[in-house]
Amino acid sequence: MELSRHEGQLPRITARYRIETPCDPERAAEAMAGEQSSGTFLKLAGETEALRERHAARVESVTCLKVGTTPSLPGALPGETYTSADVVLSWPLENIGTSLPNLLATVFGNLTELRELSGIRLTDLVMPACFIEALPGPQFSIEGTRRLCGTEQGPLVGTIIKPSVGLTPEETATLVKQLIEGGIDFIKDDELIADPPYSPLSERVPAIMQVINEHAQRTGRKPMYAFNITGDTDEMRHRHDLVRDHGGTCVMASVNWIGLGALAALRRHSQLAIHGHRNGWGVFYRHPQLGISYRAYQALLRLAGADHLHVNGLASKFAEEDASVMDSARACLTPLLEGAERDDRAMPVFSSAQTVHQACPTFQQLQSTDLIYTCGGGIMAHPDGVAAGCRSIRAAWEAASIGVSLEDHAKQEPDLAVALRAFHSPFSG
Structure with a gap:
């Protein structure tokens, strides 16, 4: 200090x-x-x-x-x-x-x-x-999240349910089944869906968790699903309990709109990992002479109890510069209090137009795999299906970790080879 x-x-x-x-x-x-x-x-x-x-x-x-x-x-x-x-x-x-x-x-x-x-x-x-x-800080942080997912090493390969809106609970559960059978570690609701009439949480949670729990019983591996429970404080407590009672391990909230007080209240109540989604962050950072730097705000979100925090991604569809993305991720991985007994780090979540192409530069710049790498289209739009999309992202991170080019690694990873042809360059390239 x-x-x-x-x-x-x-x-x-x-x-x-x-x-x-x-x-x-x-x-x-x-x-x-x-x-x-x-x-x-x-x-x-x-x-x-x-x-x-x-x-x-x-x-x-x-x-x-x-x-x-x-x-x-x-x-x-x-x-x-x-x-x-x-x-x-x-x-x-x-x-x-x-x-x-x-x-x-x-x-x-x-x-x-x-x-x-x-x-x-x-x-x-x-x-x-x-x-x-x-202050409470993260309840699960990095090691707890890995334990819940059953993923000891490497990044948590994740995705977002797409299309973002419109799927029924049954359609969502069918997609989740494909993803978890394809080897996904982490799935999240989009921030645009919480508890809408066409897909109420009271129906979506049991439908999805039945698929995940059956998979866990069969394989011993239980991927994490972050259910969007954003709402007022009482709603979030009730929705958290719904997820918990069906065997879920993670809930998600739009942290900029519920506020620090509600996030802290959720943390005090929660028995599950809290996935902090920062949608709306552009209000705080896009003008260089107005707002709050993420390095300052992420510390408050972690103290309030977020276990995971979004940081955008390299070469994304958004306006944030790559240097800012990486500074945000490094900030999340930096302890607030050196030498403390508890781990107050948050797992950075990379998202927004991420494909196989950004895996290597992300690893090279961060020098860590303590992250969640979420790809929507980068998995869902793989020509050979979502399972092949999952495998291609994992192969890209394998290439990054052993220091070989994607092209060379693709010679022995056919799903990666197809992805390289399908996704020609990063969004902003």
Whole structure:
């Protein structure tokens, strides 16, 4: 943990930002600190020196970067130039307690609306050990997920039910049967389907789990299915119990829309792995001068209890750059608290137009197979069927792990050879 430069104080939360301002960056940083702690636009009698000393946010550092002549965002104070700067602020933990929603309200809160800022992005959070230890964190993490899936080594080869919407429970179960017989490790609902009238969970869960449980009884291997239980807190608890009671091992939630508080409540109730889907993440990252970096937000999602977190994928159909994808995955695999007894890592989930082509560069850049590699079309659209699609993805990862080219490995893996012809290049290639 990085310590504040102010010694002898209570534990502190530290937040890092990239800002843009028409003001002097030091003045802008002071405005940020005041807005998010004891200050207001007028001097108040109750804001004593003692109160400020104990509760005020502190400006730890300001590092000026480049200067431009055009503001990135509207609504800021007018200025002739706009300076980018890295700012570090800290708060006493006493202001916040161990509440994740109140942590975000403190470190981000009104900052996006300050007129002193024409750009603001929260880039990182450093939390003291007592804060991290007070929150539940992932229940299963990487090793627990591997144990539930029966996959000790290599990536978890996964897929998403496609088409995303429209399949009945019986049609979904038929597809699941093909996938698990083809050797899949992990299957998930699409984020677009939770509990719709045409495929209610009360019917979808038993239909799918009957197939999975029969397969497990016959083979001793039980692939993981992440059922989308997104809803309000009471709905998610009820849906979790439905999955649990039918022998399921994983539930999924759209974490940006249920919120940190509901995710933490689900974690407290859950006996199953929690698959965190980040759909809507573009709202937070697509403008370089506004939002939250995933490195900061994934830490909060892990503390709230997510066992798996989506990070997009290399050469995907989305706007995120490959370097950002890999930084997100590395962040998920980095312990929040070194040397802790519990494992607070989350398994990164690669998705979005992933095929056999991205396996090698993903492994080369991450240098780990502690991940879930989900392919929708990359498995479902294989010309020889979904089982061949599963085998082709596993063969691509075998090639990556032994350091041979896909083309050479395809000489002894016919399903991979067919996939290389069917999927000519990554989406963005």
